[in-house]
Amino acid sequence: MSTTVVKHSLISDFKEITKMRLALSVVFSSVAGYLLGADTVDFTTLLLLALGGYFMVGASNAYNQIIEKDLDALMDRTKNRPIPSGRMTVRTAFVIATIFTILGIAILYYINPQTAMFGAISIFLYTCAYTPLKTKTPLAVFVGAIPGAIPFMLGWVAATNDFGIEPGTLFALQFFWQFPHFWAIGWFLYNDYKKGGFFMLPTGKQDKGTAVQTIMYTIWTILVSIVPVFGVTGKLELSYIAATIVFGLGLFMLYYAFQLFKKMTEKAAKQLMLASVSYITLIQIIYVVDKFIR
Template sequence: MSNKKTSVKAPSVLSDFKEITKMRLSLSVVFSSIAGYLLGVETVDFKILILLALGGYFMVGASNAFNQIIEKDLDALMERTKYRPIPAGRMSVTSAFVIASVFTLLGIIILYSINKQTAMFGAISIFLYTCVYTPLKTKTPISVFVGAIPGAIPFMLGWVAATDNFGIEPGTLFALQFFWQFPHFWAIGWFLFKDYEKAGFFMLPTGKQDKGTAVQVIMYSIWTLLVSIIPVFGFTGRLQLSIVSAIIVFALGLWMLYYAIRLFKLMTEKAARQLMLVSVSYISLMQIVYVIDKFIR
């Protein structure tokens, strides 16, 4: 009987740990930083690559854990989040705080071992996400602009880890992931609008599922598309893109833009959910094209 209890409890502790650190989201962020590293590096150093992946994971995991501590009462009000470890009572705030603090320390130490700038940007992203973005979510839609800054750091962080230099190249990578986040987050804010409303979160730019929000989704999709092809023109230093890859990246941007326009036309939660799924595929595919282009050029 006792064996049975253990076997039931073990996965639940593991799944709670995965949820408090949002493992899937954290891994997608790690993917972005690895892509940035591969773009910036002359020869791949697998030790630094592993340190970057670990440090990045700890930083995002820490941000997510702090976020869930701060929002525990609001999470309890929403269908999507009420079964998270803290509001559901499976994890104490103290346990979550210990995880978040240990993850922060490990993340900063590991990133510092790569170089100082990487650790600095990692620390900035935790601070902005936890201390600025999270409290602003219940106050103003501007929170999405603030949240887009830490969200755009990982792609750039990889380049800085590779080169110990912040210039036009990581700036371009930052801009690309920064603009992409608006259609992505507003799509989520649209199809979870009623759930967010219960907790008093203001995620959409106009505060409503209206044409004004849909137009902004289209505008930021266009900005993302334009920034994504800038490296083909040759003025972003070592960050370059061949014409063939630029055409592929442009086509991917049009694919996301199509779903943004479709949201404007249909104004449905289903269309918003489809745009969110396409935006997730877009960012990963775009990063893969950039990396492959560098290594076959």
């Protein structure tokens, strides 16, 4: 095997054990939260937040893959991950996870202690609560939604060293969004998850009950997303124009939630998942742009 191929596989395995794409989306959320909370943008803090956030998520994902290595080997989606495929030892993954945890919390602590605290809570809940619960109960999605909703809020706390109504609203928005997003994934990967013994859907089945709950949580997401326009969320504000756009994007996502209810297909679930990713990304961009042009 050539040195280039070995290097490539090491880099790709490192990217996979830390789930680089997911980690970068989390960094994006944290940066958006920071820009919303900051009176003046400190680019050093912004860089540290991005690095700390990346290490935090990378650590959580590495711990997750260590714990689920035997289950990952059973599923088509995950059987080629570094540990179940035998390309990486558990010890190596644990070393990466430990270094990432220490670096992540240390960097976030340097920004301010509250940011580090929420980062540590995120790693703990993801690793010690969400991961083991996935094979036990559909409530795992509820538990997993907590660390999943922290990054957007984390950025505001990094900017202000304060937790109040503003980061609470950002947390609530991303918290409710997690449900239609993950249930859509759980629906179209239902058979694969079943092989690993994971219970991701609220009723445990691809049925109308799951589809109805997906619609309900999508509606909650839309309602929370427009709350800042009413002036009840402190410094977190939204103009009427931005709120209208945000509401329209919410209806776009809701359309796909209704399509899932109507069609009950894996294709409809995949479309909802893609719509949900577009939604949360665009919402965060709109919130930030609206703040700076208002």
